[in-house]
Amino acid sequence: MSHMSLKLAGLGAIMLALSACASSDAGGPAPGSAEEFQVNVGDRVFFDFDQYNLIPSAQATLDRQAAWLAQYSNVTILVEGHCDERGTREYNLALGARRANAVKDYLVGAGVDGSRVQTISYGKDRPAELGSNEAAWAANRRGVSVITAGAGS
């Protein structure tokens, strides 16, 4: 019995050490990391059904992305354009391209060099949410900025 509890205590100590490693001293993601970009800046924006214009909340997210990209000028990104499942495949490939490009245009307008921003469309073929309901569809109508190089770890 006493042997067992000793072992458990040891395991607890290891877990504490691991979680300490994963966080910066400030307790959040490391500055300049992809994790920081996802968690603190916000890596995605959302669109209305069959639309590619940037709604105010999307613009606010992209303003933060532009500021972060200005701070970490070695970072390059790939903007993925995605759609919900309520459309046909080829049309959604075109619509996803529209959305990815709307994100890119906004970032470039906010001062990010266009050469740092690539785009790709996945249409409806890479859903983030797997349900078949309004909430899932809204979450899937998205532009996601994925860091391809230059971020800290």
Next chain:
Amino acid sequence: MTAQNVGEYAMENGQEKQRLNIFWARGILVLGVVLAFLSGLAPHSAHALLRIDITQGNVDPMPIAVPDFSGVSESDKQIGADVARVIGANLERSGLFQPLDPRSFIQKDLDFTSTPRFGDWRLIQSQALITGQIVGDGQGRLRVEFRLWDIFAEQQVVGFAFETTPENWRRVAHLVSDAIYERLTGEKGYFDTRVVFIAESGGKGNRIKRLAIMDQDGANPSFLTDGSYLVLTPRFSPTTQKITYMSYFSGLPRVYLFDIESGQQEVLGDFPGMTFAPRFSPDGNGVVMSFERDGNSDIFTMNLRTREVKRLTQDSNIDTSPSYSPDGSQIVFNSDRGGSSQLYVMNADGSNIRRISRGKGRYSTPVWSPRGDLIAFTKQYQGRFFIGVMRPDGSGDRVLSEGYHAEGPSWSPNGRVLIFFKETPSIDETGRGYSTKLWSVDLTGYNERRMSTPGDASDPAWSPLIQ
């Protein structure tokens, strides 16, 4: 009894001549020979009694008997049973025929070289009878002979023989099915064809998609890509054993060409942006597709010989899913230039663009019928998806199928049947309950049924009649 002279063979009634049919498929020669009529019972070909009217949608399928084809050796008998089974299944699936239960057959001593006892077949309400035999030469060649009989007129309607190798028996069964279908409906058959599609596996969130091909009855499925990269929207060449499709092979979404026989694939063109939604021109010498640049998608053609590219649309809206008319003079496509996705027709040089869809909802994926008389499409309206057809001028818009999600019709080569895919919705947040399957429906809206596929499937496209 049979004639095998190369060239033309005159039927015994002297009214009709039919050329020897020679088919090449995947390196195998199939000889088709017209069989003479037995005992002078030639039909009055201008007044063939046995006939199916396929224009109205068939409510009463024709009862037909398809007994096992006879054979002397055990292996020939087995092939004879298999051939009859495949023919019966083809005819049944068309919705136009009702193959009768073999247990009801009264005449058990069918002899291929003599006339059947018509009374025995009338008794079980059969209107047509197919008899056949398999003659193996013991040296790797096989002769499949069949006759189609009109039970009420008590005469042979047609007879053919095909020569091939034993492993090709299934193809011969499709050729026999096509001959019967053609004779009884007056239209070309579509059984000796294949379907290219996207085979899907894995969860909804991490789908593995592979380019796949199978016979139209679901037999002989095989994968053409390994699933390590995303592939979408394959289409058959109307003239060669080639497929055009879209692939993320290099990480970039591009249109590719795949040679089924060699397994070779190549990217089409050197475009800076995404290329997608490819379809062959009717002569097989070109591909029409969309090219996206800076977010805007327009329609281009590429000549496959010279690789010359021509831009057809210039506007700032989404233009995609182009499809040629069978004479090559026009292209139908979908565009959101009017505010939502609708169907437009233009001349093949990009001039004279006019909207044809006028109904409520969003229209997309237009596909011109190989007969030229209709355009099939996907429609979205009030949260439902529909497969429908309209005339090229937009009139006669009607729905053939509907569901939570139905998409992407493709025509059988005779323009009578459409294949498409249907998805079921997820029932929870893990994607459980989601599936995608291939379906077919007759042009009349009757006879909707699921096609057999190995697992989930989407984006089907029908081959032309195999050359």
